[in-house]
Amino acid sequence: MMDAEARYETMALNLKKLREVPGRVVVINELYPELPVDPAHWFAVRGDVHVQGQAVHRDRGIFLDLRIQATAVQPCSRCLTEVISALDWEEHLEFQPEESEGLLQREAFTYSLQDTELSLQPYIVGLIGSVLDPKPLCRPDCKGLCPVCGQDLNIRDCGCAVRHEGDPRLQVLKELLR
Ligand SMILES: [Zn+2]
Numbered sequence: 001m002m003d004a005e006a007r008y009e010t011m012a013l014n015l016k017k018l019r020e021v022p023g024r025v026v027v028i029n030e031l032y033p034e035l036p037v038d039p040a041h042w043f044a045v046r047g048d049v050h051v052q053g054q055a056v057h058r059d060r061g062i063f064l065d066l067r068i069q070a071t072a073v074q075p076c077s078r079c080l081t082e083v084i085s086a087l088d089w090e091e092h093l094e095f096q097p098e099e100s101e102g103l104l105q106r107e108a109f110t111y112s113l114q115d116t117e118l119s120l121q122p123y124i125v126g127l128i129g130s131v132l133d134p135k136p137l138c139r140p141d142c143k144g145l146c147p148v149c150g151q152d153l154n155i156r157d158c159g160c161a162v163r164h165e166g167d168p169r170l171q172v173l174k175e176l177l178r
């Protein structure tokens with residue numbers, strides 16, 4: 001068990017091994033438990049993240065074909081209730097050495113030729129963020145929170161019902177434009 005946990009922590013590609021034999025396919029099959037996500041992001045990862053696929057070193061570049069399976073949790077964009085998304089998708093990633101000048105950099109990430117390993121963790125976190133809906137809803141007809149008292153209008157209506165009809169700021173604008 002200890003060995004497995006230690007391996008999870010590194011979450012890194014062994015670049016030395018990859019570069020030894022250009023063209024050799026290295027199989028990736030990793031289970032990352034409790035992937036930490038910076039609180040500045042608007043999502044969290046729940047449970048294991050499973051990353052499967054392969055890596056190959058060719059023409060100084062590192063090419064990865066990955067299948068990523070993860071469960072993400074986000075707040076509903078209207079009522080802040082948890083929205084849980086089961087994700088399962090495929091990604092192709094390309095890393096080119098930082099030192100490669102003059103090359104057209106296309107959609108590639110970079111790595112340093114001095115590095116012996118490449119941590120995939122930040123890329124996995126970034127990819128999860130990129131496939132999530134930036135404005136998720138807990139249900140298509142979510143009524144949201146009352147802007148006056150904060151009541152979750154999916155649970156019950158509040159006494160401020162009259163004021164839900166129009167944003168008071170828009171009302172002011174209407175008066176001005178009259
Ligand atoms: Zn909602």
Ligand SMILES: [Zn+2]
Pocket residue numbers: 146147148149150151158159160161
């Ligand atoms: Zn209210």
